[in-house]
Amino acid sequence: MEKVEFVKIHNTTLDFLNEKDNGKLRTIGFWYFNFLKSDSDKLRLHLPYYSKEFSLTAFNYVRAFTIIFNLVKNQKLSDFEGTCLFDIFNYSKDKRVEELTLEFQKQKDNLVLWQKDTITKLDTFLPVFKKEEIKDYCKASVIKNTFKLFKSIRKSNIIDFPIHIEIKEKILIFNNLDNVSSQLISENILLFDNKLDDDSAIELEDQLISKKLNNSLFIKYPYSKKPHPYLTDVAEKKFNLIFNNRFAYNNENLENNLILLQDDNSLKTNLNYEIITTNHTKKLYDLFKSFKDQWVQLELNKFTTPFPKYWLLFLNPSLTKEQWLVQFKKDFPAVAEKPIIKIIEEIIEEVIELNWIEKILTNSTKISFPELKSNRKKRLEFVFNNFKNYVQSLNSNVEFINSIDYDNLECIIVVDSFNVIDLVNKSQNKPNKKINVAIPDFLYFGYQPWIKLHLFNYQFSPLLNNVREQFDDNYDANKDELEKIKTDLITKIRSDFKNYRRKYIEDENLEDENLEDENADVEDLEFTNDEEIETFNNDVDIDDELVIINDNLMIPSNEKVLLQRDSLLYVKARALKIGDRIIRDSDITGLFQSNDFYDKLVNIPQDVLSYQKQLFTKKNIYKILKNKGISYQYQNYFDKNYAVELVNEQTFRIPRRKKDWAVICEFLNINDSDQHLSFIAYYGRSKHNELKKVYKTIIELLIENNWIGSIENPLIIESVSKIVKQHNTIFNISDSNEITEDEVSESIISTIFSQLEFTEIKTIRNE
Numbered sequence: 214m215e216k217v218e219f220v221k222i223h224n225t226t227l228d229f230l231n232e233k234d235n236g237k238l239r240t241i242g243f244w245y246f247n248f249l250k251s252d253s254d255k256l257r258l259h260l261p262y263y264s265k266e267f268s269l270t271a272f273n274y275v276r277a278f279t280i281i282f283n284l285v286k287n288q289k290l291s292d293f294e295g296t297c298l299f300d301i302f303n304y305s306k307d308k309r310v311e312e313l314t315l316e317f318q319k320q321k322d323n324l325v326l327w328q329k330d331t332i333t334k335l336d337t338f339l340p341v342f343k344k345e346e347i348k349d350y351c352k353a354s355v356i357k358n359t360f361k362l363f364k365s366i367r368k369s370n371i372i373d374f375p376i377h378i379e380i381k382e383k384i385l386i387f388n389n390l391d392n393v394s395s396q397l398i399s400e401n402i403l404l405f406d407n408k409l410d411d412d413s414a415i416e417l418e419d420q421l422i423s424k425k426l427n428n429s430l431f432i433k434y435p436y437s438k439k440p441h442p443y444l445t446d447v448a449e450k451k452f453n454l455i456f457n458n459r460f461a462y463n464n465e466n467l468e469n470n471l472i473l474l475q476d477d478n479s480l481k482t483n484l485n486y487e488i489i490t491t492n493h494t495k496k497l498y499d500l501f502k503s504f505k506d507q508w509v510q511l512e513l514n515k516f517t518t519p520f521p522k523y524w525l526l527f528l529n530p531s532l533t534k535e536q537w538l539v540q541f542k543k544d545f546p547a548v549a550e551k552p553i554i555k556i557i558e559e560i561i562e563e564v565i566e567l568n569w570i571e572k573i574l575t576n577s578t579k580i581s582f583p584e585l586k587s588n589r590k591k592r593l594e595f596v597f598n599n600f601k602n603y604v605q606s607l608n609s610n611v612e613f614i615n616s617i618d619y620d621n622l623e624c625i626i627v628v629d630s631f632n633v634i635d636l637v638n639k640s641q642n643k644p645n646k647k648i649n650v651a652i653p654d655f656l657y658f659g660y661q662p663w664i665k666l667h668l669f670n671y672q673f674s675p676l677l678n679n680v681r682e683q684f685d686d687n688y689d690a691n692k693d694e695l696e697k698i699k700t701d702l703i704t705k706i707r708s709d710f711k712n713y714r715r716k717y718i719e720d721e722n723l724e725d726e727n728l729e730d731e732n733a734d735v736e737d738l739e740f741t742n743d744e745e746i747e748t749f750n751n752d753v754d755i756d757d758e759l760v761i762i763n764d765n766l767m768i769p770s771n772e773k774v775l776l777q778r779d780s781l782l783y784v785k786a787r788a789l790k791i792g793d794r795i796i797r798d799s800d801i802t803g804l805f806q807s808n809d810f811y812d813k814l815v816n817i818p819q820d821v822l823s824y825q826k827q828l829f830t831k832k833n834i835y836k837i838l839k840n841k842g843i844s845y846q847y848q849n850y851f852d853k854n855y856a857v858e859l860v861n862e863q864t865f866r867i868p869r870r871k872k873d874w875a876v877i878c879e880f881l882n883i884n885d886s887d888q889h890l891s892f893i894a895y896y897g898r899s900k901h902n903e904l905k906k907v908y909k910t911i912i913e914l915l916i917e918n919n920w921i922g923s924i925e926n927p928l929i930i931e932s933v934s935k936i937v938k939q940h941n942t943i944f945n946i947s948d949s950n951e952i953t954e955d956e957v958s959e960s961i962i963s964t965i966f967s968q969l970e971f972t973e974i975k976t977i978r979n980e
Contacts, residue, residue, distance in 0.1 A: 222246065222281050222285065225281055227274075232274070237260070240473065244258055244471055245258065247684040248452065248684065249279075249282050254449060254450060254451060255450075255451045255469045256471060257470045258455065259470060260473055261457055261474065261638075262457075262458075263457060263458050268456050269391075272390060272430070273394045275430055275452070276397065279384055279430065281362070281366065281371070283383065283428075284376060287372075290341055293317040293375075295345065296316075296342060297315055297343075298315040298327050298331065298333075299315075299347075300314065300329075308353065310356070311348055314344070314348075316328050323335045323336060325375070333375070335375065336373060336374065337367065337373060338367040338373055338374065338375070340359075340360075340375075340376070341376065341377055341378060342377075342380065346379065346380045346381070355396050358396065359398040378398060381424070382400065383427040384401065384429070385401050385403060385429040385447065386402040386430050387403055387431040387432075387444075387445075388404050388405065405439075411443070414441040417443075418447060422447050426447060428450045429447065430454070431445065431451075431452070431454070433453060433454070433455045435925075436923045436928065459638045460474060460637060460641055462675065468678075468679060470680060473675075476644060478687075480695060482668065483643065483645075483647050484665075485648060485649050486630070487649055488658075489572060489653045491569050495717045496559075497563040497564070498659070498716075500559050503556060505520075508520055514790055514791055516588065516778065516792070516793075517792040517794065518547040518548065521592075522631055522656060522661075523597075523629075523631075524592065525564055526652070527599070529600055530566070531603045532599070534562045537565065541554075541557060544591070544593070567655070573651055574607060574611055575608075576610040577610070578610075578626060579626070580611060580625075581617050582613065582629050586780065588777065594884070601613050601879075605837075605841070617639055622647065622649070623647075625648075625649065627639065627649065628650075630664065631664055633664075633668055636648075637668060654713060658709075658714075662710045665706060669699060673691075677691065677695065758787070759979070761978050763977075768786040770785065770787035771786070771787070772785070772797070774797050775798070775969070776789070776793055776795055777794040781923070781924050791976070791977055796969050796970065796971050798921075804968065804969070805916075811909070813890075814894070814905070817890075817891045817894045817895055818891055820883065820887060821867075822865065824883065825855055826857065829856045831856075835852060838877065838880060841876045841879075841880065843876050855877070867892060875888065889960040890964045896943070907937070911962075914932060915965070924962065929962060930958050930959060933962060934955050936958075937961070
């Protein structure tokens with residue numbers, strides 16, 4: 214097919230959908246068109262953006278595009294014996310299909326005569342049906358729906374002759390969206406059923422295979438339902454349209470995956486690494502080299518106990534070496550009793566003397582680091598909060614932000630310097646702005662001097678995979694240019710590293726010493742829950758072995774357990790590793806049925822009850838918290854209500870604005886769980902029993918919709934907010950502009966999930 218036919222199919226599809234020409238739809242259509250023309254049988258097209266409205270439009274676009282593409286391949290119909298037309302002008306939902314047919318009568322020259330004196334021409338598009346096929350078809354409404362598409366085809370003149378329209382199903386539509394447009398001819402729309410067991414799936418698979426389907430279409434978006442894996446390979450051409458909240462992919466398997474960048478035409482990066490010269494000692498150089506080598510040899514779960522790069526980044530002189538060592542053991546318990554702890558103690562002593570952050574602070578500095586979540590929060594919460602307090606003691610004008618959604622980036626310093634996916638997305642989202650990434654030299658060169666190459670590879674490898682080679686006209690030019698950029702980048706990295714080492718190594722041939730392999734593993738590739746789950750093998754296994762955990766817990770290898778990562782996700786037991794933290798559905802059910810569980814949810818934790826007294830003991834507490842963002846305008850009011858020496862039932866209170874309460878909790882190192890629980894318990898204190906009912910209703914909702922493993926799903930907030938709205942008198946939401954239903958819902962959800970008790974896997978074996 215010629216390229217002009219893509220434009221015609223695209224425009225015809227837009228006309229049918231009543232959509233204006235859209236760059237994103239054109240991009241989807243272009244790659245899909247190339248796939249349909251090819252010999253490939255499978256394509257997964259990844260888009261680095263998502264909106265609920267656009268995903269629905271895109272799905273309907275692909276459906277119509279598929280039908281038009283298939284029709285364009287049809288031959289001109291010349292023999293009209295045994296055919297008929299569908300009488301669209303006399304359509305009524307009460308009429309059967311056979312009552313709406315106009316049978317062929319005769320043909321003369323360029324004219325065809327049908328029943329009821331209907332005359333058509335041979336040089337105009339005309340949908341023609343075979344009587345034998347249509348007489349048993351009981352879906353007149355489907356034919357009627359498709360006539361709008363036929364009208365667009367005729368209008369575009371993409372087909373200018375009569376063709377045979379087959380009634381039989383050719384396209385399998387996996388529907389996991391709301392408000393999908395009505396079924397069209399040749400489609401089989403299959404609704405998702407999460408409760409479909411393997412035996413039923415096999416039976417349905419056999420039925421679908423017998424239909425000899427041409428195409429299958431499946432859209433995937435964050436937290437969407439997925440079809441049973443037995444059903445995804447039944448058509449000749451299989452197309453998955455995948456929306457992500459950001460540019461992210463699993464590096465292990467790019468076969469059949471076409472991953473779009475925000476801008477496929479740009480091969481530049483705007484990440485500017487500012488490597489802070491600390492003039493540290495040779496002792497730290499030697500210690501760090503030994504530390505890195507020994508850490509690699511430890512048998513640790515790389516996710517639950519990663520290299521402590523950010524922990525070391527945030528070290529500062531506000532605490533003594535001994536205090537920091539105690540904290541390190543709390544944050545990294547897996548190595549607390551290992552011999553390597555002696556090196557860590559010496560490194561702490563060296564690093565806190567550097568005070569590297571002071572060198573780059575100005576009155577307008579904004580420091581960017583992502584919001585801490587889950588395991589990362591456990592490891593870094595104390596040291597990061599301490600770092601923020603220390604920095605603001607040096608300069609109270611410095612702000613801490615968790616995104617760079619600003620027009621002016623000149624004063625923003627990104628310190629999440631090894632987070633590959635997050636940095637690549639920052640680069641793609643702000644293509645015309647320089648993004649400054651700050652990192653002290655001992656950490657940059659000591660931990661990962663190849664980070665810039667890892668960023669380059671992650672961002673541009675999708676342009677060079679097998680699918681691009683087959684479909685992308687720019688493949689060869691991109692390959693040549695990227696190889697040149699990569700060569701120059703490697704040369705620069707090697708040069709920088711040698712210059713750094715010359716400060717600490719004497720009488721050594723630097724040219725001959727090997728630099729760490731640039732293909733070394735990259736840690737901390739941050740994933741959203743929906744993206745992260747793709748890294749696990751969750752396919753169906755026939756064999757179901759037992760996985761024995763900690764010598765006393767036996768789990769079938771196919772059982773899905775809830776795994777704690779930066780969010781929660783379900784994985785098969787056979788995918789687990791030592792160091793993972795899990796909980797089974799049976800344990801969750803038992804917890805949610807316990808009366809003690811609900812009693813705990815409606816009572817304020819003991820550690821929180823003394824927070825006002827803690828604030829009272831701090832000097833200049835109002836000024837400190839004001840600099841951190843609390844909203845109170847008058848110090849007298851704040852001191853009277855929140856910095857209180859004698860706290861009792863009458864004087865205890867929690868700020869109504871969630872942001873104010875969050876600032877206080879962060880300053881006092883009140884953990885996330887207690888922060889949310891106490892907020893809900895305090896404002897629901899007068900109606901304990903009703904609050905318990907709200908919790909139970911919400912938990913039933915989570916279980917019924919299988920939402921326990923998708924805490925980040927925005928649909929959960931939306932659904933829980935409806936429940937909160939029904940009980941808004943508990944929190945006096947209707948009378949307040951200080952608190953919203955969404956804020957209460959977020960706290961309730963966080964409180965529920967924070968009560969889950971996960972088991973750490975210390976030993977694991979199969980049987």
